[in-house]
Amino acid sequence: MPLSISDAADPNATDQEYLWTLNFGPQHPATHTTLRLVLTLDGEKVVEAVPHIGYLHSGFEKLGEHLDFNQYVTIVDRMNYISPVANEIEWHHAVEKLLGIELTPRCKYLRTILAELMRLHDHLLIVGATALDLGAFTAFLYAFQQREKIYDIVEYASGQRFHASYTRVGGVLFDVNNDWADKVREFVRELKPVHAELHRLLTRNRIFIDRTKGIGVLTPEDATNWSVTGPLARASGVVRDLRKDEPYLAYADLDFKIVCAKGGDCYSRYMVRMQEMQESLKIIEQAIENIPGGPV
Numbered sequence: 001m002p003l004s005i006s007d008a009a010d011p012n013a014t015d016q017e018y019l020w021t022l023n024f025g026p027q028h029p030a031t032h033t034t035l036r037l038v039l040t041l042d043g044e045k046v047v048e049a050v051p052h053i054g055y056l057h058s059g060f061e062k063l064g065e066h067l068d069f070n071q072y073v074t075i076v077d078r079m080n081y082i083s084p085v086a087n088e089i090e091w092h093h094a095v096e097k098l099l100g101i102e103l104t105p106r107c108k109y110l111r112t113i114l115a116e117l118m119r120l121h122d123h124l125l126i127v128g129a130t131a132l133d134l135g136a137f138t139a140f141l142y143a144f145q146q147r148e149k150i151y152d153i154v155e156y157a158s159g160q161r162f163h164a165s166y167t168r169v170g171g172v173l174f175d176v177n178n179d180w181a182d183k184v185r186e187f188v189r190e191l192k193p194v195h196a197e198l199h200r201l202l203t204r205n206r207i208f209i210d211r212t213k214g215i216g217v218l219t220p221e222d223a224t225n226w227s228v229t230g231p232l233a234r235a236s237g238v239v240r241d242l243r244k245d246e247p248y249l250a251y252a253d254l255d256f257k258i259v260c261a262k263g264g265d266c267y268s269r270y271m272v273r274m275q276e277m278q279e280s281l282k283i284i285e286q287a288i289e290n291i292p293g294g295p296v
Contacts, residue, residue, distance in 0.1 A: 019047060022123075026055045030133070066212045069169050077163040082125050083118035083130045087153060088167040093248060101170045103243045103249075109291040112250040113184065114154070116280040120191070123231075123273040123280075130270065131202055134211050137185050149187050156180050184288050185254050195277055203274070211261045212266035219264055228268060235272040236264035254286045 025036040034055035040048040060079060061182065064072045069092070076087040089111050096103065103111070128143025151161050157176050158164035166173050202208045223236040233240060241258045244249040259275040261268035 001255055002256070008171060008230060018042065026052070073165050073167060074163065077165060080122075081162075083122040084120035084162065085114050085164050085166055086122075089115050089118075089249075092167045092169055099169070103170065103212070104295050105250075105292040106175075106294045107296045109172050109287050110296060111167070111253070111290070113284055113287045114157075114166070115249065117150050117153060118183075118284045119280050120277055122149055123277050124150075127198065127202075127270065127273055129196075130212075130266075131208070132209055136201060136208065137196055137206070142198055146187075146191050146194055149190070153180070153183050153187060171296050181288055181291070184284060188284055188288075191281065192278075195274070195281075199274065209267060212270060213263075215266045217264045220274075223264070223286045231259075232269060233273045234258065234260045235268040237262045250287060251283075253290070254283050255260060256283050 022041055023036070023041040024039050025031055026034045026244050029065070029086055036052040036055055038050040038052070058078075063075050067075070070221045073088050073091060076091040077084040090232055095101075124143040125148045128140040128147075131137075131139035131143070154164050155161040157180055158166040158173060160166075187230070212256055218232065219235045222228075223233045223238050226237075228236070229240070237260060239258060239260050243256075244258055256279045257271050259279060261272050
């Protein structure tokens with residue numbers, strides 16, 4: 001029997017009868033680690049998500065009990081495999097601060113360049129993987145091709161492509177030469193047009209916008225209360241960046257701006273990452289042309 005107008009449900013209301021539960025993980029082809037989410041779905045909309053985080057416990061603290069400050073760099077490399085050298089820099093920066101060790105000017109600039117290369121490495125993966133999940137396969141290939149070139153640069157400096165174990169307390173394992181600097185310059189030149197092409201493929205793409213605008217909104221209050229940092233917090237309007245607020249390495253000598261957005265959704269996070277890549281390129285260009293001589 002057809003429904004009358006009075007019997008029709010609110011089109012915006014959640015229909016409890018049609019909710020279903022999806023057990024996502026702990027092993028799933030769409031994830032790169034062991035994460036389990038129990039999802040309640042209303043069509044394509046995620047109504048509720050219950051994470052089971054125990055699968056991600058890796059025992060990093062326990063592994064460090066028998067290692068010294070330099071040996072532990074092999075562990076921090078694996079805490080975030082997307083940008084491993086950045087983990088090394090952060091770890092040894094903390095150790096050096098505790099021990100009162102001052103880096104040489106050349107080492108500061110070298111670490112700054114590597115930190116920004118890792119930022120690009122991270123952003124390219126996330127933008128590329130997001131594009132792939134939404135059907136933009138070309139953008140994914142463009143992004144990952146550039147990531148491979150960053151691997152080449154890291155390998156040239158450290159001898160290792162992925163988990164470089166490159167930094168040491170008070171310095172780095174090896175100095176770099178002019179050929180390495182030329183590789184960095186070449187990469188910066190090549191990434192600029194690719195970055196512009198990613199913008200053309202995604203930023204005003206109707207499907208990409210529909211799938212990211214207003215999705216996964218994180219308010220500034222929640223970002224602050226949950227201790228969210230980095231581009232995720234800045235995409236929610238939290239104007240916070242340690243490179244400006246508490247400058248370290250060579251950042252005080254370099255000209256760049258903090259990139260923020262106010263939407264707090266997936267699209268805002270995408271835009272912050274895209275604009276941060278431009279700022280990273282500016283930082284690398286300045287640092288590579290002004291890197292001092294001397295020991296590392």
